[in-house]
Amino acid sequence: MDTLDSSFISDNYTTMWDAANSNDRLKIDSNGKLTTVKNTDLPQASDTEDHPTETASQEPEMLANTIELLYNALKNNIQTEEEYDDMLNCLNKLNINYKSFNDPNDLPVMAKLNDIIQRIGVIRTEFRANSEIQTESQNINPDDAYAPPEELTQSDWWGWSKSVVENAASAASNAVWDTGGKLVSKGASIINTMRNDLSKTLIADNHPWKQKKYELGLQEWNHAFKTLTGNLANETLVDAPLSQAWNDLYATIENKNNSTDYRQSYYKALLQLRAIIESKEFENALKNGTDPNVLKILFLCEARYKHVELTSFCQELVDAAVATGGGSPSNVLCKEDFDAIQQACISTMGAKRGAVALDCLRGHLNFWFDPAMQQNVPFVLGKTLFKRPDDGMLKEVTFLRMGSPTIEDGISRTARINPEFRGFMHSLSLQEMSHLYISLQSDIPRSLLKGDESERNKAFKALQSEFPNFKLMILDQDSDFYKQKGDFSKLSKEEFLETFKGRLFADEKGFYFPDSWKNDPNFEKIIDDLFVQTAKVFLGNGSLEERQDFIEIFYALLSIVAIKYADVDSVNITCKDAIDRAMKTNSLVMQLIMMCNEDDLMLKPEDQKIHRDLTMAPAFMVKKQAIIHDRQKRLLQALEALKNSTTHPEIKNLLALLNLNGGFETIKKDNQNF
Numbered sequence: 001m002d003t004l005d006s007s008f009i010s011d012n013y014t015t016m017w018d019a020a021n022s023n024d025r026l027k028i029d030s031n032g033k034l035t036t037v038k039n040t041d042l043p044q045a046s047d048t049e050d051h052p053t054e055t056a057s058q059e060p061e062m063l064a065n066t067i068e069l070l071y072n073a074l075k076n077n078i079q080t081e082e083e084y085d086d087m088l089n090c091l092n093k094l095n096i097n098y099k100s101f102n103d104p105n106d107l108p109v110m111a112k113l114n115d116i117i118q119r120i121g122v123i124r125t126e127f128r129a130n131s132e133i134q135t136e137s138q139n140i141n142p143d144d145a146y147a148p149p150e151e152l153t154q155s156d157w158w159g160w161s162k163s164v165v166e167n168a169a170s171a172a173s174n175a176v177w178d179t180g181g182k183l184v185s186k187g188a189s190i191i192n193t194m195r196n197d198l199s200k201t202l203i204a205d206n207h208p209w210k211q212k213k214y215e216l217g218l219q220e221w222n223h224a225f226k227t228l229t230g231n232l233a234n235e236t237l238v239d240a241p242l243s244q245a246w247n248d249l250y251a252t253i254e255n256k257n258n259s260t261d262y263r264q265s266y267y268k269a270l271l272q273l274r275a276i277i278e279s280k281e282f283e284n285a286l287k288n289g290t291d292p293n294v295l296k297i298l299f300l301c302e303a304r305y306k307h308v309e310l311t312s313f314c315q316e317l318v319d320a321a322v323a324t325g326g327g328s329p330s331n332v333l334c335k336e337d338f339d340a341i342q343q344a345c346i347s348t349m350g351a352k353r354g355a356v357a358l359d360c361l362r363g364h365l366n367f368w369f370d371p372a373m374q375q376n377v378p379f380v381l382g383k384t385l386f387k388r389p390d391d392g393m394l395k396e397v398t399f400l401r402m403g404s405p406t407i408e409d410g411i412s413r414t415a416r417i418n419p420e421f422r423g424f425m426h427s428l429s430l431q432e433m434s435h436l437y438i439s440l441q442s443d444i445p446r447s448l449l450k451g452d453e454s455e456r457n458k459a460f461k462a463l464q465s466e467f468p469n470f471k472l473m474i475l476d477q478d479s480d481f482y483k484q485k486g487d488f489s490k491l492s493k494e495e496f497l498e499t500f501k502g503r504l505f506a507d508e509k510g511f512y513f514p515d516s517w518k519n520d521p522n523f524e525k526i527i528d529d530l531f532v533q534t535a536k537v538f539l540g541n542g543s544l545e546e547r548q549d550f551i552e553i554f555y556a557l558l559s560i561v562a563i564k565y566a567d568v569d570s571v572n573i574t575c576k577d578a579i580d581r582a583m584k585t586n587s588l589v590m591q592l593i594m595m596c597n598e599d600d601l602m603l604k605p606e607d608q609k610i611h612r613d614l615t616m617a618p619a620f621m622v623k624k625q626a627i628i629h630d631r632q633k634r635l636l637q638a639l640e641a642l643k644n645s646t647t648h649p650e651i652k653n654l655l656a657l658l659n660l661n662g663g664f665e666t667i668k669k670d671n672q673n674f
Contacts, residue, residue: 008033009073013090016070020093025101026109028062034070060105064112071116088120104245104281111271118373209317213621214262216313216672217377218269221300222253224307228299241281242293249273253300267373270420273300277419286426298430301423305400306570310379312672314617315609320344321620331609333587333616335636341616341626371403371577372418376622378402381586381614384593385662386564394661397563400572401586401618404441406456415455417463425467433569434469438559440477440575440582443510453576457512464514471566475555476503476510477581484547493542497535500551501527523565526657530557533654537645545637552638556588560658579619580628584635587615590664591642596655597663601646610666 015034019026024036071087078084095113098106249272251257252265259265276282276297285291318341327340372378381399388395405421408414428435437460441453460472480486481503491499503509504527505518517523534554540546563571573589575581590611595601603611615635619627626632645651 009070012066012070013074016067016094017090020090020097023097023100025097026063026094028066032066034066060108064108067109067112067116071119075120084120088117091117091120099279104242104279107245107248107272107275107279110275110279111268114271114275115267118370209320211260211262212313212672213310213377214266216310217266217308217379218253218255218262219671220308220310220379221269221304224303224309225253225296225300228303228307229296242276242285242291242297245272245276245279245281246293246296249276249300266377270372273297273423274419277301277423298423298427301420302427304420305378305402305405305424306380306398308377308379309667309669310377310672311382311610311614311666312668312670314621315613315668316673317620318613318616321616331605331612333608333612333636333639335632337612337616338626338632341620344620369404369406369408369576370418371622372405372420374403374622376403376577380667382590382610382664382666384660384664387659387661388567390567395567395569397568398570399586399589399664400570401578401582402572402574403577403622404456404574406459408455413455415459417459422463422467425463425470428569429467429469432469434471434566436471436473436563436566436568436571438562438571438573438585439472439474439512440573440585441474442476442478443474443512444476444479444508461512471568472512472514473559473562474510474512475558475585477575479510482510482551484544484551489544491542491547493535493539496542496547496550497531497539500554501531517565526561526565527558529657530554530561533650533657536650537648537654538641546641548634549638549641552584552588552634553592553641555585556592557654557658559585559589560592560660564659577618577622579622580631583615583618583627584631587611587635588638588642590614591639592655592658593660593664595642595646596658596660601651601655607663610664614666 012034015036016026018024019036022036024038026034027037029035074087078087091113095110095117098110098113249269252269252272255262255265281291282294282297285294318337321344322337322340325340325343327337330337379401381401383396383398385394385396387393405418406415407418408416425435439457439460441456443454443457445454446452457474460474463470464472476482481488481499484491488496488499504511505513513523531554534550534557538546538550538553559571559573572578573582573585578586591603594603594607594611598604616626619625627635
């Protein structure tokens with residue numbers, strides 16, 4: 001059925017609403033039309049052996065396909081946010097109903113409902129964002145509005161458009177672009193520009209590197225799972241309640257249908273995994289220990305976050321992007337390579353700036369922001385060895401890179417932890433392993449247009465009570481103090497240190513440590529020693545740049561010290577997408593660890609290249625861009641300070657506080673070229 005007539009569409013949509021409001025199931029009649037049936041009226045399994053088409057749950061794929069066809073037909077006639085809200089409410093109610101039916105056979109239908117809900121959320125986001133920006137703009141003095149330059153080249157597009165998103169005034173006096181990327185007129189919002197281009201920007205071009213990212217994501221996910229579980233991966237547990245759902249999920253991960261659209265398969269697998277974890281069957285099995293498939297599912301969550309290795313792909317990608325952008329690979333992180341990558345973003349590497357801006361806006365305004373479903377593939381950065389604080393034994397710690405593992409639905413304005421990350425924490429707890437999450441998202445509540453990130457941090461704080469093996473630290477990366485501007489721009493060296501330490505442990509200043517840490521005199525001494533030694537090496541006379549470098553390097557040092565103090569097995573440093581703020585800090589952490597492994601503190605050429613590629617790749621992989629300019633500047637400035645510190649008489653005393661015992665180890669694989 002390729003097309004649907006209007007009466008068929010209307011009747012089926014009415015039927016969906018009837019099912020949503022009455023807690024009924026959907027089924028398909030002999031004409032392919034949707035009807036409803038009471039859940040209590042469904043035949044039992046023994047009654048349907050000779051009638052395999054009697055219930056909708058026995059035809060989940062057909063029902064899912066019909067819902068997809070109906071959605072595609074309906075969306076062409078929807079013009080307002082209210083109409084999208086109407087469809088969204090219908091699908092959400094249906095999804096809740098199907099969860100309550102507690103039937104594993106319904107998982108394909110639930111996955112399809114979740115998928116369409118996500119897509120509606122993307123479109124609905126820009127409707128609401130446009131109306132809210134216009135409302136707030138009415139209260140802004142036009143004289144204060146941001147005026148874009150008369151001539152703006154497309155290479156400057158990102159920096160300018162981001163400032164527009166972050167400034168309410170600028171949204172009222174934005175620009176219209178022609179196809180060459182030149183500013184041709186003023187007065188239109190960037191939101192309207194994205195609306196006009198929405199159909200083209202939601203699905204990016206299938207450039208080979210993009211498909212390879214998802215192909216490797218699936219392959220590495222599967223390989224890691226098999227490595228974790230051994231023979232358990234191949235066991236078939238036919239009689240267990242979750243067996244069919246598990247088999248369907250694992251068939252997607254193994255790509256048993258030989259699909260060449262790896263992106264679609266990757267997201268399908270993730271939606272299937274979420275549907276299982278959020279089902280009552282899984283909840284009951286987890287509570288009662290009645291289904292051996294539960295262990296498989298938890299290990300699959302761990303494999304996704306802790307064991308996917310993409311280092312070789314990152315190196316291939318950065319080399320290709322730098323070359324495409326006209327750079328000359330020097331294998332050392334430098335501004336020229338950042339510029340080359342940014343140039344590649346608007347050339348043949350397949351980036352679409354409207355899609356990038358829409359993704360940025362979605363995370364900025366917290367509407368349907370779900371990094372795991374928005375091109376953000378988690379992977380391992382590397383591993384290093386620490387001396388344990390209690391017995392001096394060596395312990396391996398894995399550094400992970402991931403976007404914020406949270407979901408915001410665009411309605412409640414709250415964030416929740418995504419199902420697969422909860423599964424990851426549960427898997428670690430079963431093995432008596434722990435994890436440190438270092439959040440660089442702002443913990444200070446802000447207005448919508450300024451980008452409130454505090455709800456995500458609130459979700460992380462709550463997770464600690466559910467999983468004691470989950471440790472949290474939050475570091476301020478966006479305040480005037482961090483930027484050393486405004487009242488903080490002219491602090492003396494002594495005032496700076498006193499203010500910094502006071503803010504570090506104060507409430508509502510953007511920092512967070514568990515109470516058990518703050519109440520531990522040993523932790524306070526660790527911070528004191530780190531402050532003193534870092535100031536000796538990097539603070540100098542306390543100039544503006546020296547204070548900025550101190551903050552960046554202290555954050556990296558504190559991250560490493562916190563890993564040792566918390567005695568964890570894995571760690572991630574993450575902002576929203578883990579591409580700008582997070583990769584700046586991750587980059588400095590990697591540099592420090594690599595320095596500690598060399599007698600002269602100078603990185604070997606191979607370490608320089610790993611450092612460059614792992615720093616640069618995530619921004620290109622996720623948003624098809626270089627790290628944004630202000631984060632670039634702070635990173636390059638701090639890296640130069642680290643380079644200059646190698647001859648400082650106190651640098652080795654500072655690095656000795658880290659108790660590291662080895663370099664930053666990565667795993668390279670031969671099959672990751674594209």
